[in-house]
Amino acid sequence: MNKIISKENFSANVVKFVVEAPLIAKARRAGHFVMVRVGEKGERIPLTIADADVERGTITLVIQRTGVSSTKICALEAGDYITDMVGPLGKATHIENFGTVVCACGGVGTAPMMPIVAALKKAGNRVITVLAARTKDLIILEEQMRENSDEVIIMTDDGSYGNKGLVTNGVESVIQREKVDLCVTIGPAIMMKFVSELTRKYNVPTVASLNTIMVDGTGMCGACRVTIGGKTRFVCVDGPEFDAHQVDFDEMLMRLGGYREQEKEEMERKVLHKK
Amino acid sequence: MTKRDDTWRVELRAQMKAKERTNLHRVEMPELDSEYRSHIRNEEVNLGLTPQMAIQEAHRCLDCANPTCMDGCPVNINIPGFIKNIERGEFLEAAKVLKETSALPAVCGRVCPQERQCEAQCIHVKMNKESVAIGHLERFAADYERESGQISVPETAPANGMKVAVVGSGPAGLSFAGDMAKLGYEVHVFEALHEIGGVLKYGIPEFRLPNHIVDVEIDNLRQMGVRFMNNCIIGKTIAIHELEQDGFQGIFVASGAGLPRFMNIKGENLVGVMSSNEYLTRVNLMDAANPDSDTPVYKGKKVAVIGGGNTAMDSVRTARRLGAEKAIIVYRRSEEEMPARREEVIHAKSEGIDFMTLHNPIEYIGNESGRVTHMVLQVMQLGEPDESGRRSPVEVPGKTVTVEVDEVIVSVGVSPNPLLAQSTPELQTSKRGTLVVNEDTLQSVSMPVIFAGGDIVRGGATVILAMGDGRRAAKAMDEWIKSKLK
Incomplete structure (x- = not known):
């Protein structure tokens, strides 16, 4: 049982929680995730750790309401408990001074990018963060990103804030302007796929942090398997970060949709019709 | 606890001729109708013996002077000892005999491959007859005790002030925990999942091993003083060296073969x-x-x-x-x-x-x-x-x-779980990813504080072999800790 210390609504569908988890806070590094379960009938889902405070013994989670489980978590309030939480899991992000790094994130990928941006900056990199969302209200963590980046480029699909266009437009403008040594991308699979295709064209090494379906999160089930350079890998123990140019994103997208029908039916039954 | 020359056993043997005993037919385990059960998810297939059936079956055991069946048991259960207690109707005593050496008798009675172990060594088999249904009897005694509400807690030695850690709460870890608690150690079991029991919970289905039966056996260990911490991955949440700094004298790694092939x-x-x-x-x-x-x-x-x-x-x-x-x-x-x-x-x-x-x-x-x-x-x-x-x-x-x-x-098949080895580079592993240990003591060849058993060493075996490893490792670790402190 992990107590929720505070809750903040970032946008209509994105919630930030600070949760008591002293052991995880101490052990975690940028790129790690936790498995979380809410309620005795709850599902185990992976969530990237957005931040941690070792002194206070807390970690920060940013969650987007998408299905039954994320809706249940987002409904919790400060003072409530998360039934189960285990971690930190996955391999930590490899941090060194690469030179100039573009961090391309979108939607809920922004929160897990936060600690990576901070760690890269601390290691002496020139960090350019491209922050993308559909519209202005969905842009989150802008201030924190500015504090840790040399430059922040905002992209919105509808042009309501920053530049009009997709995350790829923002990344491409940087690549065309200066030498980029590394690109890191976190966001929806389809977004990472397009970022990866773009950087491949320019031969910019790229790391993607994958978020797949998991049951245990410790290597046991294999639900998270992806094809990397023709070989099957487990996101939970071999990842979550991989060379984006080696990732079979089409297969990943197909596998992510594997339970879509059940999920839709569950949403109808448990969330929408409950009230 | 029970000896072959105890008066009651001598008398019991004399009550029936060996020839008559061997002529009795082996009991059939009653089971749910196959059509019915193929649509019912949570009902156990095997229904268990009635007391009459169990007593009848116990009569078949010859109470051999040299009980070869025990050689076939990885945890050395005193097989004639518990069976003769069933024969005389002392079912609770039978359960106590089981628990002297097995932390999970109700589990073993259900999932052990007895036909390849104890029952394969039964004297009846050597006479070309069907072996005594040792597994069914084991299950009977354990179930009888549980359902009687008079569950005995095995005796533990006075606390010796030393603590040991167990990584994983599956059959190897539980068996180890039980033996170390009996020796007076403070035992802490760390489990990665939210449930205690490892493969007994996530792997074996309800129709073969109901979870509530596993829980009763775990509860028995709790009453012996074993402490359980779920949602904690050694090597991730807590590092091995942190356990050592925390004063754990030995660490038994039984993290299983949790990587599917x-x-x-x-x-x-x-x-x-x-x-x-x-x-x-x-x-x-x-x-x-x-x-x-x-x-x-x-x-x-x-x-x-x-x-x-x-x-x-x-x-x-x-x-x-x-x-x-x-x-x-x-x-x-x-x-x-x-x-x-x-x-x-x-x-x-x-x-x-x-x-x-x-x-x-x-x-x-x-x-x-x-x-x-x-x-x-x-x-x-x-x-x-x-x-x-x-x-x-x-x-x-x-x-x-x-x-x-x-x-x-x-x-x-499965491969060993890589988490601990990934985070503990000094821990020597084989090409297959299993931990390399001394075959007799199960002590790690590269990190003496670590002992290991079950599938993390074997790479995919059975519940009972894992439990046998737990027992062997407990004995070896106890000796090692004591020699270290001399």
């Missing part, structure tokens, strides 16, 4: 193809077939399970219970070579499972949304025996069949 064939990552670990974890640990559970599971109508082990049988029988009209075992050798227990194969067949032996998948085909629709099977034949001693499967050139499926469960 795949065959690396075309289409294996299609939607609807999954490992037996994933399938069983969803159904057993997460209760996914229950509409109240948030965890989804496919309920295929035409389900193929690849493999011939106990886990494959558990998977295929689960699929049948979740509504599969066709549930098929696909195995590359013949039924003769199947590693699954005979009882599981017979149960599966009576529940309407199809067996496609001498077939091996070479490709899966999917539809436009990436969902599996067909499997292509290579037809096999048996060749010369391989290193396992079983006849090896050889392809019949050019002969394949294509079968319609909507779900495939791959159950071709």
Whole structure:
């Protein structure tokens, strides 16, 4: 049982929680995730750790309401408990001074990018963060990103804030302007796929942090398997970060949709019709 | 506790001639109707013996002067000792005898391959008769005690002030914990999942081993002073060296073989193809077939399970219970070579499972949304025996069949869980990823504070072998700690 210390609504569908988890806070590094379960009938889902405070013994989670489980978590309030939480899991992000790094994130990928941006900056990199969302209200963590980046480029699909266009437009403008040594991308699979295709064209090494379906999160089930350079890998123990140019994103997208029908039916039954 | 020359046992032996005992027929385990049970997910198949049946069966045991059955038991249960207590009607005493050496008698009585262990060594077998039903009797005594409400807690030595850690709460870890608690150690068991019990909970289905039975045995360990911490991964949440700094004198690693193997064939990552670990974890640990559970599971109508082990049988029988009209075992050798227990194969067949032996998948085909629709099977034949001693499967050139499926469960074995080794580089592992330990003491060859047993060392074996490892490691670690402190 992990107590929720505070809750903040970032946008209509994105919630930030600070949760008591002293052991995880101490052990975690940028790129790690936790498995979380809410309620005795709850599902185990992976969530990237957005931040941690070792002194206070807390970690920060940013969650987007998408299905039954994320809706249940987002409904919790400060003072409530998360039934189960285990971690930190996955391999930590490899941090060194690469030179100039573009961090391309979108939607809920922004929160897990936060600690990576901070760690890269601390290691002496020139960090350019491209922050993308559909519209202005969905842009989150802008201030924190500015504090840790040399430059922040905002992209919105509808042009309501920053530049009009997709995350790829923002990344491409940087690549065309200066030498980029590394690109890191976190966001929806389809977004990472397009970022990866773009950087491949320019031969910019790229790391993607994958978020797949998991049951245990410790290597046991294999639900998270992806094809990397023709070989099957487990996101939970071999990842979550991989060379984006080696990732079979089409297969990943197909596998992510594997339970879509059940999920839709569950949403109808448990969330929408409950009230 | 009970000796063969105790007066009551001498008298009991004299009550019936050995010849009469051997002429008795072996008891049949009562079971649920096969048609009924193939649609019911949570009811146990084997119903257990009645007291009358158990006493009758106990009469068959000759109480041999040299009980060879005990040599076949990895945890050295005093087999005649508990059986003779059943014969005289002292069922609670029988359970106490079991618990002297086994932390999980109700579990072992259900899932041990007795026919290859104790029962294979029974004197009856040497006389060409059916062995005493030791497993059924073990289950009877453990169940009787549990249902009586008079559960005995094994005696523990006074606290010796030293603490030891256990990584993983499966059969090896629990067995180790029980023995160390008896020796007076403060035992802390760390479990990665939210439930205690390891493979007994996530792997073995309710119809073979109900979770509440596992919980009672775990509770017994709690009463002996064993402490459990769930949601904690040693090597991730807490590092090995942190445990040492925390004053743990020894660490027993029993983290299991939690990494499913795949065959690396075309289409294996299609939607609807999954490992037996994933399938069983969803159904057993997460209760996914229950509409109240948030965890989804496919309920295929035409389900193929690849493999011939106990886990494959558990998977295929689960699929049948979740509504599969066709549930098929696909195995590359013949039924003769199947590693699954005979009882599981017979149960599966009576529940309407199809067996496609001498077939091996070479490709899966999917539809436009990436969902599996067909499997292509290579037809096999048996060749010369391989290193396992079983006849090896050889392809019949050019002969394949294509079968319609909507779900495939791959159950071709597991590899050791990599988490601890990844985070503890000084820990020596084999090429297969198993921890390298001294064969006798189970002590790590590279880190003396670590002992290891069960599947993390064996790479995929049985509950009882894991429990045997737990016992051996407890004995060796106790000796090592004491010699260290001298």
